[in-house]
Structure formats: structure tokens, C-alpha cells
Amino acid sequence: MAFEIKKQGKVYDVCIVGSGAGGGMAAKILSDAGLKVALLEAGPKYDPADPEQSTQLKWSYESPRRGASTTRPFGDFDAAYGGWEIDGEPYTRKNGTEFDWFRSRMLGGRTNHWGRISLRFGPRDFKHKSYDGLGDDWPITYDDVAPFYDRVDKMIGVFGSKENMPNEPDGFFLPPPKPRLHELMVKKAGDRLGIPVIPARLSILTRSVNKDRSPCFYCSQCSRSCKVYGDFSSSSVLVNPAMKSGHVDLYTNAMVREVLTDGSGKATGVAYVDRNDLQEYSVNAKVVVLAASACESARLLLNSKSAKHPNGLANSSGVVGKYLHDSTGSSRSGFLPHLMDRKRYNEDGVGGMHMYVPWWEDNKKLDFARGYHIEFGGGMHMPTYGYGFGMENMNGKYPGRDGKTKPAGGYGALLKDDYRRFYGAHIGFAGRGECIAREDNYCEIDPNVVDKYGIPVLRFNYTWSDHEIKQAKHMQDTFEQIIHEMGGVANGTKPGADTKYGLENPGRIIHEVGTTRMGDDPNKSVLNKFNQAHEVKNLFVVDGGAFVSQADKNPTWTILALSMRASEYIVDQLKKQNL
Template structure:
């Protein structure tokens, strides 16, 4: 596909590619420092308060598909314009790889529909190699990042409680919501077997933090985008105030193709395809900041070849795209007869769990190296598309409160009666754990495939190691014991080795990181400890690509903290005329 390249008239201090957690934080920080910023987003503008885009508080019957996930991966009303597959934007796999790559093409990216689980990495998470000899230590410590975590807590808001757990750092917390009934029952059951259950830490406002956002009104639909901005999404909480500075030009539907360089190898701008006219344009800037997501930023760098950067931009080490890793994930559900025929009351709460289980184990006594946390689901939220029973025993019968069984379902009054009897009696557990970063898990450019914009696509190579598989087995053993202790009937049989103990395909947890990792050794890393490319001093990466390792926590809070740190470093370096 041939394009006529058209230059934009303006020259910017900074061009940022991507408007999610890292890009939004960079846009806000840099624009408030007075810099002129171009913000490129591959999807459309998005505001959950816009009546034309809002899906919050809509009933399933307001969708022609009753909310089914045939158009959007998590249902019609989910605030994610994209998914694991996007028409005209393929990716490929090799060596039997099952990696699935989720992309959200919209202002704010994946922060619009995520679970808002906002956990800090702990001191051990930055130095795992020093503990177990696997992977690599980060070139920074928790103490380096702590001041920025503190500021993110206060800027955005996160609920939780001070617990004093060694590797689960406390922060500046808003009051947590009260636990739901099933969560209290799980907490009691877990206590019998020595597993801690504490208030969850989610970036949802239970009290106001500024005049621009209202606190949560407990509709439990954060994944749809919040009309009062009561939860954290980059589009609402970071990009919106950045735009108010008057220092940001927003380019939407701008599909970045490559980072351009001059004859000295220095970055000069970004070329992109405008989806509205399919023409190619160039934005020029003094500093380039990539925040397109770990894999998309790696793709940009690998596609940005020049005489000075024959292996791709910032890739003299050959490490760009390598050390890709996603959180592990496995789950199990069950049915609690004691919660049948429940009294009806509003149990929605926030759009996520009110309690959770942090990692409690000692890996030195286990046969796998890293930990995981456990998330819960259950209660009487609005039934979604496909709501059913899923609680039958081996004979297709359903348990009742007195221990007997009966067939369920049917049509008409019988079906409605069973829905009412079983509604609110299901519970579930989801483990989310740490994968060990390995060089042989990577993404690269497929030499034979391009997308509809003519841009070469990514090809993935990924396997789980025995550490991740054994971790998933431990998850399933724990779920089984928790279901027993809480008095639940498990749904179906326990996953075994034939399914890697229910271990999800890599990419399915949507926590991929590590493709442009930081380090002091420029032969084994892409970025320095400030997210600055070793090879190109005016190029920075502020998404999850900079991670040396994942933790048993969700990555978003660390992306935000590191982006704030890098953005202030950029301001300082510009003042010193170092870039």
C-alpha cells in the first residue's frame, strides 16, 4: 500500500503514542509542565459521559444481542473498542503458540474497561532474582518508585486498608466498601485454613478526591465506563485534564506506523495512517514517548528501521520484543445451597471485588517460584447474557438446600422459578499470578503479513514453563479447598494436567509486559532506569514494556507510577538541554 506522506505544520516538544495508563499520565504531567504535546490515539475519542457513547445503566434488552459478546469481547456494553481479534489487524503465531493479544482502539485504551485492581509491586517484586535466582532484578527498587505510587494514590484515588503485609505495600487509601455476603462467607472459610482475606484495593472513589469527579454510586458497572468519572480511566482522569491545559493536540484514529529518525539516528517524529482518509502523516517533535502497550510499542520500534538502526529502533541489543510475559490465570466456580432463595436487596457495590486474597505462600517450601493472588465473584449483580445454572452434578441434577437433587430449567413459570431460587447462589475464584520472564517468549515482525494499513504485523512465540503450570495446580488445589470450606458444590470436575490445570492461554489476562525492558546493561535491555532508550536519548517508553518482571499483582498502578517518574525526568532533562 503506497502513501503520500504529509507533514503536520506544528512542531511539538513531545509526541506521545497511545493514551492508556502510561500515555495519559505522560500527557497530563508534560502538558501541566507547559510542554506542547501531540497525543496520538489509534481509535476514536471516548467519553463515558457522552450520551452517544454511554452504556452505563442500560438493560440487556436494550441491545439487539441482549448484551452478548459478539461485537465486543466482554459484551455489547463493555467499554472496549477492540478485543483479541480486530478486523484487518491480524497477528500471527509460530511453534504452536497460543498467545492471544487484546487491543482497545479508543481514547484511554484498556483503562476504560479493566477491573481497577490497583496493587503496588512490593520490595521483593523488584528484586526477585536476588531471592530465587530466576529472571533478572530491576535496576530500580521499591524505594525508588514509592514516592510516585504515593502521588498516584492521592491523584487518582484507591480504596483499601493498611495491613502491614511485607510484600503488599500499603498506600494512601480511601475507605473500602463493605463486603458482600458471599465475600464474608469466603473470608470465614479461608480463615479456617490460614489463608488471609483483606479488603481489595481498587481505583474507585468511595469519597471525592477533586471537584471534577463524583464518588461511586455502586452500580457495579465500572467496565462500561463511568458517567460521573467515579472510577479510574485514563480518558476521564488523565487525558481530560491534560486537554484543559491547552497544551495538547489530540490526534484520534491515528494508527502509528513508525518512529522516524535523522541521519544521526535521533528520533524526529512519528508517521501515522489517518483512518479517516487512509493517508499517511508525520508529527514532528523534540521527544518521542511510546505508550501504545507493550507489544504495540515493540512493533513500532521493530518496524522503525534505518541505516543507523538496522535491527529496529533502540534495538542494538536485539532485546526489543523479547522477555514478553503475561500474568497466569486459572479459575473455578461453585454453587452454595445455603444462598438459595435469597431475600432480594441491592448487592451491586463497586464494579469489582470488595475483598481479595493476597499471596500468602512461602515459595521456598513449594515447587514453583512465584506467587498469585485470588479474586472473587458472586452475589446478586445484574445477570448477564447467558445467565444460567452451571451447577449440575454428574447426573444433570441440581442440589437443593436439604441435600437432595432435582432437574432445573425448562420453560415458562418453571424456568423463572428456578432462576429466582438459584440467583445469587453462585461463587467463583480467579487466580492471577506471576510468570517468569524468559528471552524465548517474544514477539517479532512477521516478514510476510501486513495489516490493512500496510504495516507489518507481530508474530508471537510463547510457552508456559513448569513453574507456571505448577502454580496453576496450586491454584486449583486452593480453590477446591476453599469451595469445601465454604460449603459449596464445585461446578464440574477439577481441571487436571491435560489442561495445564485450567491455565489460560498467555495474553488472556491482558497483563502483557516486558518487551522493551529496562536495565543497567545495555546489551541485555532496551531502556535505562528512567524508561529512556539506551540507543536514542530522546526516545522513551512508558507502558508495560519497560517491566523487567511481572509480580503477583496487576501492572496498571506500576505503569502509572513509572510514567509519572519518567515524565518528570523528561521535563528535567529538557530544562538541562540534555535532550
């Protein structure tokens, strides 16, 4: 499809594509340095403090669908404009791949609705090949990133506790909230089993860190994004302050098509389609920073072909799009009979877990490499009723008030009685683990399909290896072990080999990384250790694409730290006129 590009006359110091964790941090650091910044976002402007946009503190019955998740993957009130499927923005798969790609088209991207689990990678996570011979080591160490982790902790705020665990680095923590009853029970069971259960590390304020943000008031609705900015979202914590500097021009509903280059192959800006008028425009800049998410940034580079870059921008190595990997995920729930007929009280807490299980095993004693952490939840949230509370393993009956078994179900008074009895007697566990980065897991441009803006779409190729499948089996064994130690009943049939032990499709955990990996060898990597393209010195990628490997931790805190590091490198290099 031929487009006439409408050029903007202004030339910015830096053009940033994407406003999530990486893009938001880049906008904040670069604007603080006085640089003129263009920030492009594919979706609309979003501010959870805006009463027209906020869904916080609304009841399910206020939804026209009574809370049914028909418009957003995690419910009508979840702060995510997008999902795994977006009308007019397809992606394709090959070789039986089941990869699912989540896009969030809004200012702040996926940081508006994430779990705020804010874990640092540890020393071992940067050098896995040196430990187990698999994958590749990063070209940087934990010590290189640690000062930036420290600054992110202080800038944004994260609660937690000092634990002195070798590969679970401590940080600058706010006080953690008190554990809920089910969390104390998991802790007690973990102590007996030799499984560590420690305070969670979430970027939610338990006390103020600056005058613009208020502490959490424990509504337990962080997935809706916070109107008092009590949790971390890039839109409220990074982009809003950057905009106040007067150095940032925000372009919303700007679907970037490609990075523009000159005859020498140097980046000169980007071309984008305005989602409102469907016209194509350009933004010119001395430096281009991609932060559109691992897969979207790879798509932009692969679509940015020219005589100088026939295989896509910064892709003479052929590595762009390769080494794609997402966190592993498997889950199990259980029913705790001794918590039936609980006393009612408020234990909502933050919108996430107050405690979690970090990886504790020695992989040399196991049949798989790499580890996982365990997230768990329960307590007195909106109740669910029926099978799924352990009753299927009790022949559809449970102990009645008179000590005799009674059938579950009914209607009227019997139904209400069951609701009250089961309320708060549920526990759920989810493992989130590391997948080994492999070259044969990748995304590429589909030669035959374009989206509604005329932009060629991505095609995915992805499989799990035996390491990830065996890891999921270990997760399921551990979940069942903890539930039984708590005196509970695991729900349903334990997932087996036929379902890869409940292993979720890749992409479902929304932690995809690795498509523009960094490295010292330009023939085997896209970026150098400062997130700078080997071939195009004024091009940087500051999202999860830069990762050499994932860890058994969520990637957001590392994206933030590396973006801060790369942004300060950009400021330094511009001063030296090296870009």
C-alpha cells in the same frame, strides 16, 4: 507499499503515542509543566460522560442483540473498542503458540474497561532474582518508585486498608466499601484455612478527591466506564484535564507506523496513517514517548528501521520484543446450597470485588517460583441457570422445598421457581499470577504479513514453563479447598494436567509486559532506569514494555508510577538541554 508522508509544520516538545495509563499520565505531567504535546491515539475520542457514547445504566434489552457479546468481547455495553481480534489488524503465531493479543482502539485504551485492581509492586517484586535466582532484578528498587506510587494514590484515588504485609505495600487509601455476603463467607473460610482475605484495592472513588469527579454511586458497571468519573480511566482522569491546559493537541484515529529519525539516529517524530482517509502524515517533536502497549510499542520500534538502526530503533541489543510475558490465569466456580432461597436485597457495590486474597505462601516450600492473588465474585447479579451451579456434581438434582431431591430444569412455573432458588448461590474464583520472564517468549515482525494500513504485523512465540503450570495447579487446589470450606460444591470436573490445570492462553489476562525492558546493561536491555532508550536519548517507553518482570499484581499502578517518574525526568532533561 510506498507512502507519501504529509508533513506537519509544527514541532512539538513531546509526541506521545498511546493514551492509556502510561500515555495519559505522560500527557498530564508534561502538559502541567507547560510543554507542547502531541498525543496520538489509534482509535476515536472517547468520553464516558458523553450521552452518545455512554452505555452505563442501560438494560440488556436495549441492545439490538439483547446483550449478546457479538460486537465486543465482554458484551455490547463494555467500554472496549477492540478485542483479541480486530478486522484488518491481524497478528500471527509460530511454533504452536496460542498467544492472544488484546487491542483497545479508543482514547484511554484499555483503562476504560479494566477491573480497576490497583496494586503496588512490593520490594521483593523488583528484586526477584536476588530471592530465587530466576529472571533478572530491576535496575530500580521499591524505594525508588514509592514516592510516585504515593502521588498516584492521591491524584487518582484508590480504596483499601492498611495491612502491614511485607510485599503488599500499603498506600494512601480511601475507605473500602463494606464486604458483600459471599465475601464475608470467603473471609471466614480463609481464616480457618490460614489464607488472608483483605479489602480489595481498586481505583474507584468511595469519596471525592477533586471537584471534577464524583464518588461511585454503586451501579456495579465499571466495565462500561463511568459517566461521573467515579473510577479511573485515563481518558476521563488524565487526558481530559491535560487537554484543558491548552498544551495538548489530540490526534485520534492515528495509526502510527514508525518512529522517524535523522541521520544521527535521533528521533524526530512519528509517521502515522489516518484511519479515515488512509493517507500518511508525520508529527515532529523534540522527544518521542511510546505508550502504545508493550507489544504495540515493540512493533513500532521493530518497524522503525534506518541505516543507523538496521535492526529496528533502539535494538542493537536485539532485546526489543523479547521477554514478553503475561499474567497467569486459572479459574473455578462453585455452588453454595445454603444460599438458595436468599432474601432479596441490593448488594451491587462497586463494579468489582470488595475483598481479595493476596499471595500468602512461602515459595521456598513449593514446587514453583512466584505467586498469585485471587479475585472472587458472586452475589445477586443477573442469574445464570442450569449446569454450572454444582448440579452436575449432584446428578442433576438438588434439594426441593420439601427436603426431597428434585430434578433441575423444566419450563413455566417450575423454571421460574428454579431461577429464584438459585439466585445468589454462586461463587467464582480466579487466580492471577506471575510468569517468569524468559528471552524465548517474544514478538517479532512477520516478514510476510501487513495489516490493512500496510504496516507489518507482529508474530508471537510463547510457551508456559513448568513454574506457571504448577502454579495453576496450586490455584485449582486452593479454589476447591475454599469452596469446600464454605460448604459449597465445586462446579464441573477439576482441571487436570491435560489442560495445564485450566491455565488460560497467554495474552488472555491482558497484562502483557516486558518487550522493551529496562536495565543497566545496554547489551541486555532497551531502556535505562528512567524509561529512556539507551541508544536514543530523546526516546522513551512508558507502558508495560519497560517491565523487567511482572508480579502477582496487576501492572497498571506501576505503569502509572513509572510514567510519572519518566515524565518528570523528561522535563528536567529538557530544561538542562540534554535531550
